Amino acid sequence: MPSLKIRREDSRDDVVLRLEGTFDSKSAAALREVIDGLAGHPVVLDFTRVALFQDLAVPILARGLTHLPVRLVGLSRHPERLFRYFGVGLAPAAAAFCAEETPAHEPAPLAAAQL
Numbered sequence: 001m002p003s004l005k006i007r008r009e010d011s012r013d014d015v016v017l018r019l020e021g022t023f024d025s026k027s028a029a030a031l032r033e034v035i036d037g038l039a040g041h042p043v044v045l046d047f048t049r050v051a052l053f054q055d056l057a058v059p060i061l062a063r064g065l066t067h068l069p070v071r072l073v074g075l076s077r078h079p080e081r082l083f084r085y086f087g088v089g090l091a092p093a094a095a096a097f098c099a100e101e102t103p104a105h106e107p108a109p110l111a112a113a114q115l
Contacts, residue, residue: 003021003022003024003026003027004019004020004021004022004023004024004027004030004031004050005019005020005021006018006019006030006031006034007019007020008034013042014041014042014043014044014069015038015041015042015043015044016043016044016046017031017034017035017043017044017045017046018046018048018049019031019045019046019047019048019049019050020049020050020051021049021050021051021052022050022051022052022054023047023050023052023053023054023057024052024054024056024057025054025056025057025060027057028057028058028060028061029060029061031045031061032060032061032063032064032065035065035068035070040068040069041069042069042070042071043068043069043070043071044070044071044072044073045070045071045072045073046073046074047072047073047074047075047079048073048074049074050074053075053076053079055079055082058079058082058083058086059086061088062083062086062087062088063086065086065088066086066087066088070088070089071089072088072089
């Protein structure tokens, strides 16, 4: 049984590949073959239903994707960063969210009675 199920949904504007299961090195290579077979059509990779994400799979999928019309959705913060390090694009809303710098948490000032 494959570790990652890939469900294809075609729309007028792009092809959405909904992923479910484990994203590992073997499934990343298989997913890369599917994307290569789409001959330059805009692709959205939906990771929303990925239960296990293995970091070492990112470079396998990312290799060569930077020049293809591919967007990623449904990733948590850590996988988003990994894909950004490899130059792979996120969906516009996700990219805007990642670009925002979260201010460092500073402890509340102590009241005079607490000093």
